[in-house]
Amino acid sequence: MMTNTEALKELIYKMADDQLILGHRNSEWTGFGPLLEEDIAFSSMAQDKVGQSYALYQILNDLGEGDPDTVAFMRNADQFHNSQLVELPNGEYDFSLVRHFLFDTAEAIRFQMLTNCSHEPLAQLANKIKGELRYHTMHADIWIKQLGRATEESVSKLQDSLDRLIPYAIGVFEPSPMEDQIIEDKIFEGEGKLRQQWEEAILVVISKTSLNLPDLSLVKPVYGGRVGQHTEHLQPLLDEMSEVFKIDPTADW
Amino acid sequence: MYGGGNTFEHIKSNGLENEDPEKLAQFEARIERGEKIEPNDWMPQLYRKQLIRMIEQHAHSEIIGALPEGTWITRAPGFKRKLALMAKVQDEVGHAQLLYSAAETLGKSREQMIDDLINGKSKYSNIFNYPAFTWADSCFISWLVDAGAIVNQLANARGSYGPYCRALDRICAEESFHLKYGHHCVIHMAAGTEKQREMMQAAINRWWPPMMHFFGPSDKISVHSEILMRWKVKMGSNDDMRNQFLDMYVPKIWEIGFTIPDENLRKNEVTGRWEYTEPDWEEFKRVINGDGPCNKERLAVRRTAEERGRWVREALLAPKTEYVAPLA
Amino acid sequence: MASLRCHFYLITYMESLDPRVNRLNLSTTELTSKAPLDQLGTYEVFSQLKEDKPYFHVGPVHAPNCEMAFLFAKEQFSRRQTCTGLFVVETRNIKVSVFTEGEDTVYNYISNPGELANGNTESFELFHLKKRGKQHEYIGTIEASSAEVALSMVKSEFINDKPVYNIWIIKTSDIESSQDEDKIIWDTLPDKKFRDAIAYKAADKIKEFKERQ
Numbered sequence: 001m002m003t004n005t006e007a008l009k010e011l012i013y014k015m016a017d018d019q020l021i022l023g024h025r026n027s028e029w030t031g032f033g034p035l036l037e038e039d040i041a042f043s044s045m046a047q048d049k050v051g052q053s054y055a056l057y058q059i060l061n062d063l064g065e066g067d068p069d070t071v072a073f074m075r076n077a078d079q080f081h082n083s084q085l086v087e088l089p090n091g092e093y094d095f096s097l098v099r100h101f102l103f104d105t106a107e108a109i110r111f112q113m114l115t116n117c118s119h120e121p122l123a124q125l126a127n128k129i130k131g132e133l134r135y136h137t138m139h140a141d142i143w144i145k146q147l148g149r150a151t152e153e154s155v156s157k158l159q160d161s162l163d164r165l166i167p168y169a170i171g172v173f174e175p176s177p178m179e180d181q182i183i184e185d186k187i188f189e190g191e192g193k194l195r196q197q198w199e200e201a202i203l204v205v206i207s208k209t210s211l212n213l214p215d216l217s218l219v220k221p222v223y224g225g226r227v228g229q230h231t232e233h234l235q236p237l238l239d240e241m242s243e244v245f246k247i248d249p250t251a252d253w
Numbered sequence: 254m255y256g257g258g259n260t261f262e263h264i265k266s267n268g269l270e271n272e273d274p275e276k277l278a279q280f281e282a283r284i285e286r287g288e289k290i291e292p293n294d295w296m297p298q299l300y301r302k303q304l305i306r307m308i309e310q311h312a313h314s315e316i317i318g319a320l321p322e323g324t325w326i327t328r329a330p331g332f333k334r335k336l337a338l339m340a341k342v343q344d345e346v347g348h349a350q351l352l353y354s355a356a357e358t359l360g361k362s363r364e365q366m367i368d369d370l371i372n373g374k375s376k377y378s379n380i381f382n383y384p385a386f387t388w389a390d391s392c393f394i395s396w397l398v399d400a401g402a403i404v405n406q407l408a409n410a411r412g413s414y415g416p417y418c419r420a421l422d423r424i425c426a427e428e429s430f431h432l433k434y435g436h437h438c439v440i441h442m443a444a445g446t447e448k449q450r451e452m453m454q455a456a457i458n459r460w461w462p463p464m465m466h467f468f469g470p471s472d473k474i475s476v477h478s479e480i481l482m483r484w485k486v487k488m489g490s491n492d493d494m495r496n497q498f499l500d501m502y503v504p505k506i507w508e509i510g511f512t513i514p515d516e517n518l519r520k521n522e523v524t525g526r527w528e529y530t531e532p533d534w535e536e537f538k539r540v541i542n543g544d545g546p547c548n549k550e551r552l553a554v555r556r557t558a559e560e561r562g563r564w565v566r567e568a569l570l571a572p573k574t575e576y577v578a579p580l581a
Numbered sequence: 582m583a584s585l586r587c588h589f590y591l592i593t594y595m596e597s598l599d600p601r602v603n604r605l606n607l608s609t610t611e612l613t614s615k616a617p618l619d620q621l622g623t624y625e626v627f628s629q630l631k632e633d634k635p636y637f638h639v640g641p642v643h644a645p646n647c648e649m650a651f652l653f654a655k656e657q658f659s660r661r662q663t664c665t666g667l668f669v670v671e672t673r674n675i676k677v678s679v680f681t682e683g684e685d686t687v688y689n690y691i692s693n694p695g696e697l698a699n700g701n702t703e704s705f706e707l708f709h710l711k712k713r714g715k716q717h718e719y720i721g722t723i724e725a726s727s728a729e730v731a732l733s734m735v736k737s738e739f740i741n742d743k744p745v746y747n748i749w750i751i752k753t754s755d756i757e758s759s760q761d762e763d764k765i766i767w768d769t770l771p772d773k774k775f776r777d778a779i780a781y782k783a784a785d786k787i788k789e790f791k792e793r794q
Contacts, residue, residue: 027326028601030342031319032554034562035569035621036350036363037642037653043343044656047336051773054332069331089604093565128772131765135655138766142648147568154568240600244388245330251446253330253388253438283682289714291747293680324599336775347657354641363643364620384598415714419640427661433781440783444790509790550597553607569621569645576620577672579641580749581717 005063007178008119008187010081012063014226015110016056017082018172020072021234022103023049024241025090034093041139045100048132052125059121073245077234083225085168087234091161094154097147098161101140101205102169106198108133113194118186141205148209155210162211170195170221255314255378255402269480272297284485289415292358292581303486305359306375308417312352313370313377317551319345321385322394330388337434341395344431348424354579355416362576371556379537380463382545389442389449389456396435397460397502401467403428404498413485416581436505443509450510457506458514465515465532468495474534499527624650625675626658627719629666636719638708638749641672647757655759655766663770668758670751676728678748682713686744694733703752705731709739710747717749728752 026046033039057068065071085103090096111133114126147154173195176182183190199216206213224230244253269277276295283290290296319342326342329335353363369375380398385391403425410421442453469475469491481487489497500520506513517530540548597603621643627636639658644650650669659667678687702724708717725731728750739745759766774780 024327027339028604030326030339031316031323031346032558032561032601032605033346034558034565035643036316036346036353037644037657038565039346040343040350040660041653041656043339043346044660047339047343047773048769050332050336050339054336057332072332073330092561129769131768134763135766139652142652146645146649147565150568150571151564153564157564240327243328244325247330248446248448251330251449252441253334253445253449288682291680291713293677320599320602323601324597327601333775340773340776347660350642350657351640357641362620386598418714419716423640429778430776430781433778433783437781437783437786440786440790444786444793509787510794550602550607554602554605557605557607566621569649576643577623579623580625580672580675580677581638581640 007176007181007185008122009060009063009065010176010178011182011188012056012060012122014081014083014176016053016060017080018086018103018107019049019053019056021080021082021237022086022099023047023051023053024237025086025088026096026100028090029093029096042096042100045104045136045139048129048136052129052132055125055129059125062121069245070249073242074249075238077230077238078228080228080230080234080238081226082230082234083168083172083174084222084231085165085172085225087225087231087237088165088168089233092157094147094157094161095165097140097143098158098165099169100136101144102165102202103172104133104136104140105201105205106169106172106194108137109197109201110188110194113189116186117188122187144205144211145208148206148211158209159211162206163214166214166216167219167222170216170219171223171225173198174221174223174226176226255311255318255405268299269297281483284413284483289418290413291415292578299480300484300486301359303481304414304417305356305361307486308352308356308359308414308420309361309366309369310376310378312349312356312366313375314381315345315349315352316370316555317377317381318398319349320551320554321381321383321547322391324385325388325391328388334438338391338395341431341434344427348420348427351420351423352417355414355420357578358416358581360578362578367555367559371552371559373543373552376541378467379541379545380467381551382540382547383460383463384547386459387452387456389452390460392435392438392442392453393456393460394435395431396439397464397506398467399428399431399435400502401464401498403432404494404501405468408488408494411485412488416579419581440509443511454511457511461514462532462536465495465529466534466537468492468498470534470537471531496527499529503527621645622650623672624654624669625672626650626654627668627670628654628658628664630662630664632665636666636668638717642669644669647671651757651759659767660770661776663767665764665767666759668756670756674751674755676750678732678750680713680747681744682746684744686740686742686746687748688736688740688745691732691736692729693736694730700726702726703754706751706753706756707731707735708749708751709745710749711743711745713746717747722753 023046026042026049030039030043033042054068057071060071061067085099111126111129115123117123117126148158149155173191175191179190182188203213277297280296322338323342326338329338353366356366357363366375370377385394406421406425406428410418410425412418439453442449472490472492475491478487503513503518515530517528520527622645624642624644626639626642628639629636642650642653642657644653647669651667654667654669679690681687705723705725705728707720707723709720710717723731723734725734731750732748
């Protein structure tokens with residue numbers, strides 16, 4: 001029995017919100033992708049993310065929070081704990097690919113760490129979805145390596161997106177006020193450790209391309225998402241997502 | 254999702270007089286025996302041409318068909334519907350891939366087919382030229398348009414061309430979830446709040462006329478295609494397909510208390526055929542030739558997707574790979 | 582008889598009902614210059630549904646290389662059905678025999694083994710089409726100095742069996758397959774119930790509806 005479910009819930013909320021918002025963004029590509037086969041692959045990964053967020057909201061429900069549909073479809077932007085990275089609107093495909101690479105690399109490491117989580121249901125989930133995440137990082141790595149060395153246009157587009165997204169990506173690791181508690185309770189090894197491993201991992205892939213990674217220690221991260229401070233893009237996203245649900249939140253659709 | 258009915262409207266002459274009579278006889282005997290034609294077999298020009306046309310149109314229908322339902326992906330109410338709709342629309346894109354691949358075995362490249370779609374040269378199922386106004390519209394499409402497509406697909410899966418049959422086998426297996434999901438959605442609207450029922454009834458009223466067009470013009474005004482029936486390219490008359498659909502689904506619609514906006518719709522217990530108000534075939538012609546509410550939008554979306562994806566495909570082509578037709 | 586009217590002509594051109602489409606900023610020009618045809622390579626995909634079952638051909642994908650072909654194949658051909666293995670091979674690298682039908686087996690057209698060629702042998706994978714309209718099935722691996730020699734080596738084994746209507750033979754080195762550690766990518770497939778027809782039971786709801794009437 002956890003002594004501090006607040007710290008645990010805070011962690012799960014931010015993960016669930018990240019997955020939901022990014023899965024939602026990625027689903028905007030279904031039917032519009034640059035290549036049929038890739039359209040299909042990207043859609044699968046979007047479903048995986050939404051599915052993972054659903055599983056995480058269910059764990060929260062078991063910890064006393066509301067039912068997943070209500071929690072996901074009825075909160076406003078200032079109640080969401082996703083990183084600002086995931087709410088940014090899709091640009092061209094390079095933008096979504098780079099975001100997919102940056103985020104999914106971190107997410108795979110995070111879930112790997114969580115396989116040792118002291119909260120059993122979360123550890124079990126982390127173990128279960130290892131395979132999905134393996135495919136996600138495989139996909140991201142292959143694409144970044146392919147487009148990151150192909151044509152002048154592809155390299156320059158990817159570089160632009162990388163430059164733009166890095167500060168937001170580091171924002172994913174915004175430390176929680178309960179960071180020490182989380183580590184002490186063996187819920188999770190902490191954002192600091194995660195960030196460190198993430199930096200090593202993305203460097204491995206980027207160094208195989210013609211892309212440049214800025215000095216990450218000099219980048220000013222974009223924080224705020226974890227405490228409900230969001231860009232102007234999140235509320236419209238939520239309004240759209242909940243448009244039908246809100247016609248009647250008590251209805252059975 | 255594809256109704257098939259309007260593919261064969263333009264056969265003028267057979268061109269069969271130019272074909273080797275012995276080979277033609279062997280080819281027809283093979284089909285008669287129930288054997289499948291595989292890509293390397295000899296086939297008359299007309300067979301190849303009509304098949305490419307049909308399979309290509311089917312593929313286009315899938316990729317365009319993803320658009321009206323796709324309208325509601327980002328707004329699906331609740332996790333279950335959100336996940337299911339994402340999966341369903343993804344399947345449509347997947348079906349397009351399977352079908353383009355099948356058509357490619359006959360010698361036309363996928364890029365050429367997509368080009369023809371965007372330029373308006375190739376057609377797709379007319380029903381997708383209509384807009385999905387509300388969530389209930391997407392429910393109608395998921396249930397009844399899919400149901401219509403399945404009637405057509407099950408028939409075509411017994412056709413003569415191997416690659417098309419294989420693609421259809423896969424498609425039919427995946428479609429079973431689509432149909433169940435769609436029906437599930439509509440039933441929930443029926444058994445739900447007053448608002449939900451009204452929304453669903455309004456959608457049914459809107460979509461019924463295009464649904465009656467789905468299987469193509471009535472037999473008495475259609476071009477006759479006995480040779481395509483003999484070659485198991487066309488597997489049933491438009492009216493037969495339509496009748497089968499009505500027989501299977503009208504009772505299910507009535508069962509949950511919805512009305513259908515055709516006071517003449519009834520089953521003739523003597524003939525076993527359904528009677529209905531003759532659909533407006535002039536409207537059908539107008540819409541399929543470009544004058545529908547969404548034609549321009551559908552093609553503009555495809556065109557935009559291709560244009561914006563061009564830099565990606567170019568980056569994939571460096572270094573250049575060689576295109577060959579798929580084997581099977 | 583009055584014909585039915587459609588009540589759709591309310592929307593203006595280019596203002597879409599789909600919020601995603603509105604964010605695409607659709608090009609308004611009707612004519613586009615003809616795009617140069619960009620073609621990616623073609624790869625045939627094979628999958629194994631269960632550990633002890635043979636691999637079967639499932640279809641093609643277009644991709645620029647083997648790695649990407651595998652990525653695409655996984656989602657296109659195994660997102661709905663559990664699978665324990667997957668491989669892709671460039672279509673060009675598949676050698677195809679003649680087609681036969683009826684009682685005639687392809688092995689009637691394979692030459693008898695002559696002198697076995699000296700020199701290097703390599704590994705080949707053999708696939709049979711056992712029925713027209715079905716998919717090619719994995720039969721086995723043969724060590725030989727060429728594809729033709731490989732086939733003549735197994736001719737005697739199959740010539741008196743049920744007819745084979747087409748053969749594919751592929752150099753093992755041309756195959757890009759999933760590794761053992763990749764098997765986990767299919768782990769959560771059975772959990773994705775939202776894609777299963779069986780998860781959508783409607784009978785109770787219909788009953789509930791009827792009882793309310």
